Amino acid sequence: MKIGVLGTGEVGRRLASKLVSLGHEVVIGSRTADNADAARWAAETGGGHGTFADAAQGAELVVNATGGLVSLAALEAAGADNLRGKVLVDVSNPLDWSHGFPPSVATPDGGSLAEQLQKAFPEARVVKTLNTMTNTVMVEPSLIPGHHNVFLSGDDEEAKRVVAGLLGSFGWEPDQILDLGDLSSARGTELLMPLWLRLYQAVGPADFNISVRQAG
Amino acid sequence: MKIGVLGTGEVGRRLASKLVSLGHEVVIGSRTADNADAARWAAETGGGHGTFADAAQGAELVVNATGGLVSLAALEAAGADNLRGKVLVDVSNPLDWSHGFPPSVATPDGGSLAEQLQKAFPEARVVKTLNTMTNTVMVEPSLIPGHHNVFLSGDDEEAKRVVAGLLGSFGWEPDQILDLGDLSSARGTELLMPLWLRLYQAVGPADFNISVRQAG
Numbered sequence: 001m002k003i004g005v006l007g008t009g010e011v012g013r014r015l016a017s018k019l020v021s022l023g024h025e026v027v028i029g030s031r032t033a034d035n036a037d038a039a040r041w042a043a044e045t046g047g048g049h050g051t052f053a054d055a056a057q058g059a060e061l062v063v064n065a066t067g068g069l070v071s072l073a074a075l076e077a078a079g080a081d082n083l084r085g086k087v088l089v090d091v092s093n094p095l096d097w098s099h100g101f102p103p104s105v106a107t108p109d110g111g112s113l114a115e116q117l118q119k120a121f122p123e124a125r126v127v128k129t130l131n132t133m134t135n136t137v138m139v140e141p142s143l144i145p146g147h148h149n150v151f152l153s154g155d156d157e158e159a160k161r162v163v164a165g166l167l168g169s170f171g172w173e174p175d176q177i178l179d180l181g182d183l184s185s186a187r188g189t190e191l192l193m194p195l196w197l198r199l200y201q202a203v204g205p206a207d208f209n210i211s212v213r214q215a216g
Numbered sequence: 217m218k219i220g221v222l223g224t225g226e227v228g229r230r231l232a233s234k235l236v237s238l239g240h241e242v243v244i245g246s247r248t249a250d251n252a253d254a255a256r257w258a259a260e261t262g263g264g265h266g267t268f269a270d271a272a273q274g275a276e277l278v279v280n281a282t283g284g285l286v287s288l289a290a291l292e293a294a295g296a297d298n299l300r301g302k303v304l305v306d307v308s309n310p311l312d313w314s315h316g317f318p319p320s321v322a323t324p325d326g327g328s329l330a331e332q333l334q335k336a337f338p339e340a341r342v343v344k345t346l347n348t349m350t351n352t353v354m355v356e357p358s359l360i361p362g363h364h365n366v367f368l369s370g371d372d373e374e375a376k377r378v379v380a381g382l383l384g385s386f387g388w389e390p391d392q393i394l395d396l397g398d399l400s401s402a403r404g405t406e407l408l409m410p411l412w413l414r415l416y417q418a419v420g421p422a423d424f425n426i427s428v429r430q431a432g
Contacts (some may be wrong), residue, residue, distance in 0.1 A: 102403065103329075104326065126246065137431075147429075187410050188411030188413070189411060191408070195404030196410050198401040198404040203394070209429055211427040211428075212415055212424055213424060213425055213426070216361040
């Protein structure tokens, strides 16, 4: 599949590298065409790089791995025409570090960033996922032994199936992929971040995750 | 131990009953002295009942099991003199249902309810715990097989040790009790509620919990 990954930070490069290793044609996009991290990543992996618009334009599926507070601007730069009808996998978290630790979670219009992005790009098919864990675990769930979960939120059932398939190719088993329902459920996963950051301090390093356990 | 439980809803009665069964002298308190649920509970269990002040007055340890939006008022009714120097176990969640489902989490002064209560009653020793699960699991963790967690947040280390001991008497194993640090970490557990409610919809009934799993 042709995939555009928006964001050239650690999360974006980790996801992009995994996707290349799985045989996808990946272009990572940044604010500028000459981003040094992106160029280095492309040279090392054989992927492509360019602007946000370059990454989204030819893609069949787009991943938003930008920082949550700049995601709306990044998608605007990518362009509504380049997102129309496409699955938009949103892995970002709208953390506001302006007052130091702990960051607060920005809740646009009282909801989630994912809903804000969906509202701004109504013809994209937004699926929120993977935003509840560190990037190494995203692409290699077996780092953590036993059962643990990744969540899905989205209004488009077919888009969620596509994303569940992609997660499966990363190594997530069906019983680990937990569909929380429509996109408003992203409020729940985005608001997990304050607890995640405290857990990181209490039990770090960052390669931990949560498992939902039910009564026997 | 003499324990006052503020709140005569399902959570308060469940905790109070468990504490009676463990041999504690328990008084449950409500806004009025003649609360019918409280009187029935007392008749059934041999515990006592009365106003919030009645419950707190003779207690060595006080449990706040009132609804989060009325907790400050309940503690004011209990009286600062009756809370001074005591461990105050806060199991409440500040959920605002005024706009229906999903409720929003009230974050007093940008922080947690637990910190707001501590600030209002600086001589109480507030420990936030048990607010991340349904009341049946609180008092009987073995309902859920395998590893799952209860969290502790508080500024007073000795108070956290007392509460950890109480949790141990409920059946929580030491490796299940996860100390998140100072009381500001209660922001993390209070903000878990939106995800908890979505999980309840996705995997309910309510007797589930989360387990923090680390890399091997």
